[in-house]
Amino acid sequence: MRRDSPLPSILREPQFVVSAHLPKQWVVDSVAEVAFAGRSNVGKSSAINAITQRRGLARTSKIPGRTQQIVFFRLRPGHYLVDLPGYGYARVPQALQEHWRHTIEAYLSTRSALKGLVLLMDARRPLTPLDNQMLTWSAAATLPTYVLLTKADKLGRGAMADTLRRVRNTVADYSADVVVHPFSAVQRAGVEEARAQIVLWLEQ
Numbered sequence: 001m002r003r004d005s006p007l008p009s010i011l012r013e014p015q016f017v018v019s020a021h022l023p024k025q026w027v028v029d030s031v032a033e034v035a036f037a038g039r040s041n042v043g044k045s046s047a048i049n050a051i052t053q054r055r056g057l058a059r060t061s062k063i064p065g066r067t068q069q070i071v072f073f074r075l076r077p078g079h080y081l082v083d084l085p086g087y088g089y090a091r092v093p094q095a096l097q098e099h100w101r102h103t104i105e106a107y108l109s110t111r112s113a114l115k116g117l118v119l120l121m122d123a124r125r126p127l128t129p130l131d132n133q134m135l136t137w138s139a140a141a142t143l144p145t146y147v148l149l150t151k152a153d154k155l156g157r158g159a160m161a162d163t164l165r166r167v168r169n170t171v172a173d174y175s176a177d178v179v180v181h182p183f184s185a186v187q188r189a190g191v192e193e194a195r196a197q198i199v200l201w202l203e204q
């Protein structure tokens with residue numbers, strides 16, 4: 001397992017602010033923010049916790065669909081990490097799924113403080129139709145996107161290399177401003193690289 005480097009100052013004191021169901025509940029004092037999106041049970045909360053070195057900051061659960069609202073974490077005045085609702089969980093009522101879809105699309109297309117999107121895909125089954133929808137939305141919003149292929153520790157080296165090549169070739173069709181990296185919260189693989197990109201977005 002890799003050891004983390006010292007945490008950049010901007011990530012040292014993240015604090016939960018609000019879980020917002022409606023746009024009118026979104027924070028209004030934002031200068032810069034980075035959002036996390038991905039299918040339910042893809043490891044989004046684990047990634048946020050690993051990147052911030054704060055166990056329990058984002059609630060992890062074995063039950064898919066746990067994140068049902070947009071969650072804002074303040075880093076320092078005006079700077080936020082934003083946890084978007086996990087998508088694709090079939091047991092969630094259709095009306096709520098539609099609400100999530102419209103909310104996420106509205107957030108990506110209208111949030112002027114949004115500097116980048118961290119899009120998580122399961123390395124064992126990436127590029128689902130909903131993943132592709134997220135890539136379409138981020139491209140339409142001309143939003144820089146950093147794809148994390150989570151649970152990379154579940155794949156062998158050769159399989160991971162093949163998956164990485166396939167995903168990189170596919171995302172290039174959406175936008176030139178998409179980067180893809182393997183990620184494992186368990187083995188800490190890709191944590192440093194993701195953290196550096198997030199800090200770069202927030203401080204630009």
